[in-house]
Amino acid sequence: MTIHPRRFAISVLTVLFGAAALLSSGPAHAQPDGVELTATVDDRDIAGRSGADPVVLTPDSPAAIAVTLRNNGAQQIEVRRVDLTGEVLGLRFFSYSTAVGLKIAPGKTETLRYDLDPAGLEGQATGLIAGRLAVVGADGAELGHVGTVTDVRGSIRSVYGLFGIALAVLTALALLDAAIGIAGHRLSANRWQRGVRLLAPGVGIGLVFGFTTSVLRWWVPDTGVWLGAAGAAAAVAFVLGYLSPTPDSGPDDAFDPEFATVDVSGNADTVRIVSRGPIA
Incomplete structure (x- = not known):
């Protein structure tokens, strides 16, 4: 091939x-103003993590996730789900969505806690991967997100x-x-x-x-x-x-039709090209 x-x-x-x-x-939804978001995995803040100190995700070990949201706006917000994803070059290699039904009144702070079971992670990714935890509202708009670095212990x-x-x-x-x-x-x-x-x-x-x-x-x-x-x-x-x-010219490249004559023999079906060489 x-x-x-x-x-x-x-x-x-x-x-x-x-x-x-x-x-x-x-x-194409605008993110609401006045929403503050923090998140922890196994009681450690995930924001600002690096390759030297990533969030470790192991397929056979549940991760304790806590998401804290503060509504600084004038209207009540509703959390529909929490998404934890990992992407490389814009390609999503792992994704976990957790459905929730949390409502937060103006000026209030609520904390959502749950255990994430990363089943199937072994077949999705391995190594250091940029992670993202996002909170999505009832209308599908993103309320906020936190970027992090994950160390996926996959295959x-x-x-x-x-x-x-x-x-x-x-x-x-x-x-x-x-x-x-x-x-x-x-x-x-x-x-x-x-x-x-x-x-x-x-x-x-x-x-x-x-x-x-x-x-x-x-x-x-x-x-x-x-x-x-x-x-x-x-x-x-x-x-x-x-x-x-530059590659050297081969024998075929040395032939120039300009310096050749056509020799027609007695047999009308035979035509022979005879090189005359360059003219001095």
């Missing part, structure tokens, strides 16, 4: 940015793990295709085309780097930083391709 680098690069970036736009966009065979493995396989195929082209002197003589030929492996290397550091719990895959790393790797690969030596 032949890998088309330009198509691969365009397809990867289109899917990633398109999915980010579709999945990260929520309902490499999870959806997120298979996503990274697929990226690695596609990147390896793109690298192999480029290596074969370089070894066989089949790259284009045009510098821009050589740069584009190495663009796809560069994009893949950047994406695989982000996935690897996430799974190994070295780094939180923030969307902007991850895409920036992929763009930087793609730029380096393009420059390497652009500056690579």
Whole structure:
């Protein structure tokens, strides 16, 4: 199977940015003013957590969640559900919704406590993933949210793990295709085309780097930083391709029809091309 680098690069970036736009966009509702939200998991505040101190989510261990809401507005608010999600590059890899029926009068503060059973988390994700706890009102509008960092103790065979493995396989195929082209002197003589030929492996290397550091719990895959790393790797690969030596012309390239004559033999069905060489 032949890998088309330009198509691969365009397809990867289109899917990633398109999915980010579709999945990260929520309902077009304005968030109410005067709503204060704090949340804890296992009695620890989840706001401002980092890769060095993430919220640990284990598939076989329930998490005690407490959500405190203060209504500073002039109207009563109603909480419909609480959503805990984890996203990478705008793609949602785990999501848990808990239905509630909490009403908060103006000027009042209420705390909602419940145990979250993360069943099935092992097959959804693994590693450091950006998390988000959001409170949704009765009309579907988001009342508030808290960003955090989660350490999901799932399996490499999870959806997120298979996503990274697929990226690695596609990147390896793109690298192999480029290596074969370089070894066989089949790259284009045009510098821009050589740069584009190495663009796809560069994009893949950047994406695989982000996935690897996430799974190994070295780094939180923030969307902007991850895409920036992929763009930087793609730029380096393009420059390497652009500056690579121009392939030597093969024997077939030495033939120029301008310096050839047509020798028609006695047999009308036989036409022989005789090279006369360059004219001195």
